[in-house]
Amino acid sequence: MTLKKTVTLLLALATAPQALAADAAGAAVKAPTLTIVVPFTHGGPTDEIARILAEPLGRALQRKVVERNVLGAGGTLGAEKVSKAKPDGTMLLLSNIGHATSATLHPKLRYDPVAGFEPVGLVADVPMTLVGRRDLAAGNVGELLRDVRGGMSYAHAGTGSASHLCGLLLRSASGAPLRAIAYPGTQEALSDLAGGHVDLLCDQPTNTLKAIETGQVRGYAVTGPARLDLLPALPTVREAGLAGVELVVWHGLYAPRGTPPEVIDALAAGLRRALAEPALQARMRQLGAQPASAAQATPAALRERLQSEISRWQPILRDAAAQSE
Numbered sequence: 001m002t003l004k005k006t007v008t009l010l011l012a013l014a015t016a017p018q019a020l021a022a023d024a025a026g027a028a029v030k031a032p033t034l035t036i037v038v039p040f041t042h043g044g045p046t047d048e049i050a051r052i053l054a055e056p057l058g059r060a061l062q063r064k065v066v067e068r069n070v071l072g073a074g075g076t077l078g079a080e081k082v083s084k085a086k087p088d089g090t091m092l093l094l095s096n097i098g099h100a101t102s103a104t105l106h107p108k109l110r111y112d113p114v115a116g117f118e119p120v121g122l123v124a125d126v127p128m129t130l131v132g133r134r135d136l137a138a139g140n141v142g143e144l145l146r147d148v149r150g151g152m153s154y155a156h157a158g159t160g161s162a163s164h165l166c167g168l169l170l171r172s173a174s175g176a177p178l179r180a181i182a183y184p185g186t187q188e189a190l191s192d193l194a195g196g197h198v199d200l201l202c203d204q205p206t207n208t209l210k211a212i213e214t215g216q217v218r219g220y221a222v223t224g225p226a227r228l229d230l231l232p233a234l235p236t237v238r239e240a241g242l243a244g245v246e247l248v249v250w251h252g253l254y255a256p257r258g259t260p261p262e263v264i265d266a267l268a269a270g271l272r273r274a275l276a277e278p279a280l281q282a283r284m285r286q287l288g289a290q291p292a293s294a295a296q297a298t299p300a301a302l303r304e305r306l307q308s309e310i311s312r313w314q315p316i317l318r319d320a321a322a323q324s325e
Contacts (some may be wrong), residue, residue: 031063034091036253039078039095041185042069045162045206045287049124049251050094052283056274061267067094074160076102076109083111087258089267092120098160098253100309104317105160114306118253118264121271121297122305124289126249127224129168129208129234131217133196141220141240148176152199155181155189162249163189165313166202166223168320173244193217204249205230205288223247228288250309252302264299272297 034057038050050067058065070078075098082093093099103113130141138144154171156164163186171178179200183189186207191203194216201208202223209230210217221237222228223246237245253271255264274280275291284291295301 004204031061032088033064033066034058034061034089035091036065036067036094037078037082038069038092038156039071039075039098040069041071042185045126045249046094046096046251048206048287049126049284049289051316052280052287053094053123053274056277056280057270060270060273072104074098074105074108074158079113080109080111081211082254082256083116085256087118087256087260088257089255089263091256092267093117093254094123094251095254097162097165097249097252097309098308100254101160101165101313101317104314112214112225114310116257118257118259119302119306120253120255120264120298121268121299122292122302123251123253123275123297124284124291125224126204126206126251126287126289127222127228128162128202128247128249129205129212129222130166130200130202130220130229130245131193131208131212132171132200132220133193133198134215134218135196136199136218138220140243141235141237144220145174145176145242145269148174148178148200151177151179153179153181154200154202155183155193155198156201157186157189157203158182158184161186163201163203165316166245166247167200167305169245169247170200170202170242172316172319173242183221190217202245203246209288221245229285230288250305252306254302268298 036050038047040046052079054065055069070081079093079095082091085091099113103109154167156167167180174185188202189201190200190211194211211217219231219234221240222234223237227236272294275297281291
C-alpha cells in the first residue's frame with residue numbers, strides 16, 4: 001500500500017465516528033416530530049408525567065417529542081383526537097385511569113377506548129393521598145371514619161377524574177353519605193379545601209404534597225400498596241382499615257388503531273429505554289410516581305391493565321349513577 005493510500009485510509013477511519021454521529025443526528029432531525037397528547041390540564045399530574053417523559057423518549061427514539069394538552073369532556077376530546085389521527089407513529093395519547101372509565105361515564109363516545117387504539121406500554125403508577133381540611137377534629141383515619149358517617153363533603157376535579165373515582169371508593173367503603181362537589185380542576189378543589197370550604201379530597205401527591213407539608217391541609221392516608229417515601233408518616237389505606245379504597249392512578253401510552261406492529265414495537269422499545277434513565281426515575285419519584293418496569297412498558301401489559309380496570313370500574317360507576325338518580 002502506498003503512503004498516499006495509507007494516509008487516506010487512516011483519515012477515513014478517524015472521521016468515521018463523526019460521520020456516523022452526524023448521520024444519526026441528521027436522521028433525528030429529519031424524523032417526523034412525535035406529539036404526545038395529554039387530555040388534561042397543563043400542570044396537572046398526567047401533564048407532569050408527560051413532560052418528564054418527553055425528552056428521554058426523544059433521545060431513545062432519536063426524534064423530537066413534544067407534548068400537547070387537548071382539553072375537554074373529561075379527557076375524551078384528546079383521546080378522540082388521537083383515535084382519529086393518522087396511524088403512523090407521529091401522535092400518541094398519554095392518559096390515565098380515566099381511559100378505562102370513559103366508556104361507562106360517557107356512553108355516547110365517538111371512539112372505542114379499547115378497539116380505537118394500539119397500546120404501547122404502561123408509563124407510571126401514582127398513588128392517591130386522602131386529605132382533609134386542617135381543622136377537622138379527626139386525628140387519624142379511624143376517627144375520620146367515625147366522623148364521616150355524620151355527613152361530609154368531598155371535592156373532586158370533575159366526573160371521571162381520579163379524585164372523583166377515589167371519592168366513590170371512599171363513599172362505598174365507609175357507607176357514609178358523602179356529598180360530592182365538582183371543581184374545574186384539582187387546584188381549585190385544593191384551594192377550597194385549604195380554605196375550609198369543603199371537608200375532604202383524594203388526589204395525587206403531585207398536587208397535595210406541598211399543602212400537606214406546609215399544614216394547609218391534613219394528610220390521612222395514601223391509597224397505594226406501600227407508604228410513600230415522600231410522606232412516610234401517612235399509613236396506607238389498608239393499614240388504616242380501608243382496603244376498599246386502594247387506588248393507583250396508572251398512566252399508559254397509546255397509538256391510533258392500525259399503527260403497524262413494527263412501529264408499535266419501536267415505540268415500546270424507546271419507552272422502555274426512556275423509563276430506564278436514572279434521571280427520569282428520580283424526577284418521577286419526586287412526584288410520588290413509580291416508573292413502569294421493563295415488563296410493564298409493553299403493549300401486552302397495558303392491554304391487560306386496561307381490560308382489568310374497565311371490569312373493575314363498570315359496576316362501581318353504574319352503582320354510583322343509580323344512587324344519584
